[in-house]
Amino acid sequence: MTVDDRFTEEARQQRIAQAQLGTFNEIVTGPVSDWTTDFSHLEPEYAENAIEVWDDLRGRCPVARTERFGGAWLPTRYEDVAAIAYDTEHFTSRAIIVSNVRPPMDVAPVGLAPPISSDPPFHHDARKLLLPAFTKANVAKQAVTTEAFCHSLIDTFAGRDVVDAATDYGMYIPMRVIADMLGFPQEDSEKFAHFVENALEGANGPLEERQARGMALSDYLFEQVRDHLDNPREDLTTYLLNAELYGQRLTPQHVVGTMTLLLIAGIDTTWSAIGSSLWHLAKNPQDRERLVADRSLRPKAVEEFLRAYAPVTMARLVKEDVELGGVQMKKEDWVLLPFPSANRDPERFERADEVVIDREVNRHAAFGLGIHRCVGSHLARMELTVALDVWLDRIPEFSLADPDAVRWSAGQIRGPRALPMRIG
Template sequence: MAVDDRFTQFFREGRDDEPFGTRNEIITGPVADWATDFSHVEPEWAADPYPIQDDLRQRCPIAHTGRFGGGWLPTRYEDVAAIAYDTERFSSRSIIMSNFRPPRELAPVGGTPPISSDPPFHHDARKLLLPAFTKSAVATREAATRAFCHELIDAMEGQDVVDAAADYAQHIPMRVISDMLGFPPEDGPRFREFIENALEGVNLPPEERIERMGRLFDYLYAQIRDHVDHPRDDLTTYLINVELYGHKLAPDHVAGTMALLLIAGIDTTWSAIGASLWHLAKTPADRERLVAEPGLLPTAMEELLRVYAPVTMARLVKEDMRWNGVDMKADDWVLLSFPAANRDPAQFDRADEVVIDREVNRHVAFGLGIHRCVGSHLARMELRVALEVWLERIPAFTLADPEAVTWAAGQVRGPRTLPLRVG
């Protein structure tokens, strides 16, 4: 089965009333002023976005850009929260800000339901996934996750310097998600390619983006066919057989949800694990305290999620409107920076500090509103187990070369290379 025509349309069409190219041009390069020309794909944003966000929060809390056809970046917690909860004026039909927009006809389902879905469809599509992500369901995966983390560290034996991102953090969610979906574990390297194409290739020419996303969906449809022929007890077989409104899900719904779980379920957790290890490597006092007080880890983990929240989501403005002092146009992008919201001093005391014993911590690393992360229990389990095993096996580690650490550009930020000196 080739890529579904409706999904291909997702990439081929721009605004309903404008030809391709008018609001879909490719624009990269140095930023003149982050208040009027921001770009979340520039290297300085990937390297350290927090000073930029802090500056904007003070002088221009809802920044604008003409890039990607026009978009907005709120940096205050209250603005991010207001938009996240406002499904009447903001659509989720595309949650990745790129150089082209999906057609409005894709709403309310979107290409990757339920995260791309608007009400009322969203509620019912999301409800289908809940049983697989309850605390009890997640708990059944902890032992295998822990054993795999030990295997990864066993493979590092004898090395003085290891890449904690490439050799550890990325593999953990890859294995967990592939097991959930019933994919061959040896396909893990392909998942990384799919993730980078979806999240870091947002400024590629549309034809190339279509071709790259086509490879992902060809893979997913092949997995669906294999599961139809050979059903087993996994999430893919469940999605094939489950009913919504009295009918089985359409193949593009199944494939879109699988794409969501594969891409979002891997990169976000991979980034959170890597960022946490980066912080502990450069902050010996926090590392030593967690080694001495392992019971503090769940509290510390929430603080690391707050300070290094990896995920920014996008929305599309439904109609022209005046919103909190700015004139938003229909189909303008809005980037919901949960990392910026988590560092708003109006919401958090000592917002820019890592306080690993912070007791009151209502962070929004997993989002807000109807699209709050359905896999938060799973992500927390993976992060906790990954850190527990690492600190147990490698209690002493430092950054081998701070300048060699690289970070992903785009809407999911985490270390891509993280050389650590161990022992």
């Protein structure tokens, strides 16, 4: 079989059909009646007040339950989140975005977006394929171009008193980096934004709408694959097309699934981290002034922003009935893993509810725990560090133009989606 033979129209249709299989539950939306028994991470009140929700639950009901999504759990303590993340015997990663659809069991151990959707033993080998692209050395090579791009974004602010730090700045940085890595056209950034929003914030939308959006993403990725087959170059897409696992080239489902993971997760998480960090500094001028005056504090501040405003909540499905945190979880229940809540557990961190920009010991879980710890953590740190360095050096004075206009994303990735900033 040649490389080209794998990526036929039939393969594209198979990928789409696989993504549309599963068990469907009724969509339940609307205000939450009680966070202990009816939580929903997709409602506006969660987007705006997630930190307060976690703190409240951690004190009186550390493992919350909801009947929405066909039944789901929300642990809030570090101990419980870590226990689930490390337990691959009772919890499967075949679906990592909670919605009203559960993929069929037979997609395991590969899943629809390997390696994040993969279970052992396949996960280890799929993850190993990606490691060379995300080493510190390879990431360092991208720092120079990332810095230049950040400067070019700020150049566009000339003459403006108010800019949106989320949509004028933070959003474009990971888009540029991931597009470069995958060899995608930079001018497709608007498409990337729609793909991200559809996949994560629209997780509980009508089935037909979600399927149409999924087909649009799949069509785009197959288009990029065909372009790379016709015009091979040195990038991550060509690497995946040529990679072998168990003596064979990767299947189309594996290649496109991994591209989906890199495009979606690689953009939204870092975009959110950059925005949250700038939001904090706009609200806390004493921290902003310290970081402007003393660059040596910035590495610790980056880690503290990652701890305090960790953007990512992953999910698992219960593989086998298990008791955890005083509750009995049943097979096929959803379980959310809110790493940002774990990072604010006072049993794990001193002054957990405070942002301490010179915190000395900071073993946070912003990049996850267990076998699925983020393979791109070096890349995310670089992007966040460069984005903050350039902003603070170029715009040492800034504040929220309208605190009430700040809008946070709903779903499993949390960060500012509207962040109007007054500069100068």
